[in-house]
Amino acid sequence: MNNTTVIIKTINRPTLEETISNTLDSGFEKVVVVSDGAKLNNTLKDKYSQVSFLELKRKFGHYGAYGINVAIGFIDTPYFTIQDDDDLFTPNASKIINKFIDLDPSVDIWIPGAKYCGAHNDMAVCMNGKLGVIYGNVTHPTYKTEILTKIPFTNEDPRSGVDFRHVEKCHKAGYKVDWFGKLLILLRPNSPGSNGSGKFDDDSPSWVLDKSRGEQT
Numbered sequence: 001m002n003n004t005t006v007i008i009k010t011i012n013r014p015t016l017e018e019t020i021s022n023t024l025d026s027g028f029e030k031v032v033v034v035s036d037g038a039k040l041n042n043t044l045k046d047k048y049s050q051v052s053f054l055e056l057k058r059k060f061g062h063y064g065a066y067g068i069n070v071a072i073g074f075i076d077t078p079y080f081t082i083q084d085d086d087d088l089f090t091p092n093a094s095k096i097i098n099k100f101i102d103l104d105p106s107v108d109i110w111i112p113g114a115k116y117c118g119a120h121n122d123m124a125v126c127m128n129g130k131l132g133v134i135y136g137n138v139t140h141p142t143y144k145t146e147i148l149t150k151i152p153f154t155n156e157d158p159r160s161g162v163d164f165r166h167v168e169k170c171h172k173a174g175y176k177v178d179w180f181g182k183l184l185i186l187l188r189p190n191s192p193g194s195n196g197s198g199k200f201d202d203d204s205p206s207w208v209l210d211k212s213r214g215e216q217t
Contacts, residue, residue, distance in 0.1 A: 027094030
């Protein structure tokens with residue numbers, strides 16, 4: 001069963017169509033694209049009629065995460081996964097995500113393994129929970145949808161809208177977080193954008209989650 005909607009945050013990068021196509025090809029049946037103040041191409045909307053497109057009337061900033069609060073009102077699945085408009089899923093990502101969700105429904109937020117393509121010598125992060133992780137490495141989480149009704153993304157400070165800051169906030173509030181332990185996201189240093197730039201927050205607190213799903217096999 002496909003329990004997950006993918007919410008693609010976009011500033012209308014040229015890579016958006018590739019990300020939409022990749023998301024559908026990876027097995028996700030429900031996709032919402034939310035634009036943070038950028039006008040979307042009508043041709044793109046016509047081509048992908050099975051995708052829901054939302055256009056915010058003004059730019060909220062903070063990495064576009066505020067738009068996720070809006071997108072939540074347009075999904076009907078118990079989970080959602082965050083994707084950026086310049087990144088890609090690995091093959092069968094939907095199947096893997098839904099498998100783990102079904103295996104352990106007690107987990108509130110799942111963290112995927114991610115690889116910085118072309119940067120840091122193709123470094124992979126969040127692959128082994130036993131190693132702990134710096135919050136700044138966490139990206140593209142899968143959430144239980146109900147969490148956003150209690151702890152939404154906010155604009156309270158410039159860093160509060162980032163994926164890893166929100167996961168940090170939820171984790172400290174007592175929500176259960178775990179790793180998939182599988183490489184599911186390919187992060188690409190496309191322009192404009194800073195993915196793969198290497199600017200990690202080395203001063204963030206490290207933390208160890210409940211259990212490890214192990215390394216990629």
